[in-house]
Amino acid sequence: MEREQLSLHMNGGKGQRSYANNSSLQRTIIRKTRSILEETITRLYCDTFPNNCLKVADLGCSVGSNTLLVTSNIIDIVDNRSTQLNREPPTFQFYLNDLFGNDFNTIFKSLPGFYERLLEDKGHKFSPCFINATPGSFYGRLFPSNSINLFHSSYSLHWLSQDPLLRSREVASLNKGHCHIVSTSPPEVYKAYLKQFQQDFKLFLKSRSEELVPGGAMVLLFFGRDETPRRTSFEVTSLILNDMLLEGLIEEEKMDSFNIPAYKPTVEEIRHVIEEEGSFFVQRLEILISPWYEGINIEGGDGFFVNGNVRAEYITKNIRAVMEPLLSTKFGGEVINELFIRFKKKIEQIMEVEKLEGATLVISMTKNH
Template sequence: MERPLLLHMNGGEGERSYANNSSVQRKIMLRAKATLEETITRLYCHSSPNCMKVADLGCSVGPNTLGVMSNIIDLVDAACVRLNSEPPTFQFYLNDLFGNDFNTIFKSLPDFYTKLMQDKGHKFGSCFVNATPGSFYGRLFPTNSIDLFHSASSLHWLSQDPFLGLSNEALNKGNCHLDSRSPPSVYTTYLKQFQKDFELFLKSRWEELVAGGAMVLVLLTKTETPRRSIWEAISLTLTDMLLEGLIEEEKLDSFNIPIYEPTIEEIRHVIREEGSFFIQELETVIVPWDEGRNEDDDENVRAQFIVRYTRAVMEPLLSANFGAKVMNEFFIRFQKKIVQLMQVEKLEYANLVISLTKIT
C-alpha cells in the first residue's frame, strides 16, 4: 500500500508562516488572472449556473486563499453584467491535504465576508465556504457537481516520493532532487510518477465537473531555456552539510523532494493521451525568485526574502526528515547559497498557466 505524502506549509500567522510568506505565489496567481477571466467568460457563455460551485485545489493558507475567491467573485460579477444575467450564489470548496491549517483560513472568513459586503453591497448572491481535505490525486467531489476548478502552485507536487518502494532508490544517492548530476534513470522515475499522478488528476476532475466545466491550473514548468531550480539549491545546501557531518548520509540518500517540473510537451502528452479535456489556453509566465523586491536591494536582503518563503513551504518536510535541530543552520547556509548563485546567474521560476474545458 502506498504511503500518503503528509505535506503541509507552515501554518498559523507567525513570522515563519506561509500566510505571511507567500507573496511570490500571489504574484504568480495575479499573472494568471487574465486566463481565469477568459475561462469564466467562456463558462458563462455556455451556461449561467444559479449556484457557481468552485473548488480551489491545494489552497494552503493565508491571504492567497481568500484572494482566489475574491478574484473569482469579481470576474463572475463582471461576466454577469456583460451578459445581463443575475449573479449566482457561490459555493467555494477549499481543498488541501489533511495537515493543512484550515483553522486559520476559517478564522479569517468573518473579515472576508465583511469586506465582500462593503465592496459588493447586496448586488451579489450568497457566498458559502467549505473545507474539503484530501489528495487531489483522486476523487474529492460527487459526479457532475463542480463548475470550475482552480489550482495554483500545487500540481508540480507529486503524490509521493517517486522512489518509494523501488529497488533503485540509491540511483539518486547524494542528491534530493533532479539536477545536472542526475542520471537519466532518475529523470525517468520522476517523469513516470508525474504522468501517473496527472493522469489520475485529470480523470478525477472530469468525473466531478459539470458538462462544459473548466479548470485553470498554474504550476512550475521546465522550458527550453535552462534554469536552475530552487530545489537544486536546497539539494546543494544539504550536500554541503553532509560533507561537514551535520546531517546523516542515510537520511539524505532516502530523501527525495516530491516535485516535478514538467515541460509543456510532457503536459500536452498526458492531456492528449488521457483525452478528457480540451486545451483552451496555455501560457508560460516567468517570475524572478525575488519577485516584488527592489533590484537595488542588497543581495543578502533579496536572498533573505527567498529564504523566508522557501522555509514557509519546505520546513515541515525537511524537519520531518532531518530533524528540527538543524533547520536554523540549514536556512542560514541556504541563504549563503542563494547569494552565491545570484552572483553568477539569473534566478527565475517558469510557470505554466493552462485553461482546460471538459470534453463531453
C-alpha cells in the same frame, strides 16, 4: 508516503515564517494571470453557466491571503460579467481543498473579515457566498460526479503523490547523496520523476473530468520548465543537504530514504498527458518566466534594485515557508536553522554569477462534452 503527505503542507499560522507572510511571489503571479481566469469564466458564462449556484473548488488552497484572493477574484469576475449581461449573479459555493495537515483553522478565522469586506464591496443585494473545506489528496476523487463548474489550482500540481524513487532502490542508489534531480543525476532519475508525474497528473485529470459538469473548466498554475536549463530551489536544497551529510550534520540513512516529491514538467510533457488522458480540450497553455524574487516589491521596493542580501533573504523566507514542514519531519527541527542559513548564503553566491528564474505553467482547459 503517508507520513510525507501529512507533512506536505506550508508553514501555518501568521508568524514571521508562515506561508501567509511569505507567499508574495505566488500572489503576484495569481494577479498577473487573472486575465486567463476572466477569459475562462467568460467562456463558461456563454456555454454552461448555472442560473442558481456556481460551484468552484480551489485545489491545494494552502493558507493565507492568497487563498481568499482567488475566491475574491472569481466573485468579482462573475459579478462584473453578470452586470454586463444584465443577469442575476448565481449563489457561490466554494470548496477549499488541501491535504489534512493544512492549516484550515487560520483560513476559517479569516472568513468573518472576508464576508464583511464582501458585504461592504458588493452590498446586500449580492448573492450569498458559502465557503467550505474539503480535505484530501487531489490525486483521486474529492467530489460527486458532474457537480463542479470550475476547478482552480495554483502552485500545487508540481507536488507528487509520493517519493518517485520509493520503489526503486537501484535508481535511488544512482542518485546517492542527493534528494532531488541535480546536474549530476543520471537519466534514470529524471525518468523516474517524469513517470511519477505522468501517473499523478493523468489520475488528476481523470478525477476532475468525472467531477466537472459537461463543459466545466479548470485553470491551473504550477511550476514547470522551458528549454532554458534553470536551477531549482529543490536542487539548491539537495546540494546543501549533501554538504551537511558530508560534514556529519545529518544521518546518511535519513538522506538515503528521502527524495523531495516534486517535479517541474515541460509544456510538451503536459500536453502529452492531457492528450493521452483525453478528457480535456486545452484553451490556453502559456509559460511565464519570473525571477525568484518576484513580488518583493509588495514588501517595499522594486526587486531588481534591492541588493543581493535582501533578495536572498526574501527568497529564503519564501522557500522555508514551503519546505520547512517536509524537511523538519525527515531531518529534525534542530538542523533547519543551519540549513536555511546555508541556503541564504548559497543564493547570494549564485546570484553573483547567474540569474535565478523560474517558469510557471498557466493552463486553461475545458471538459469535453
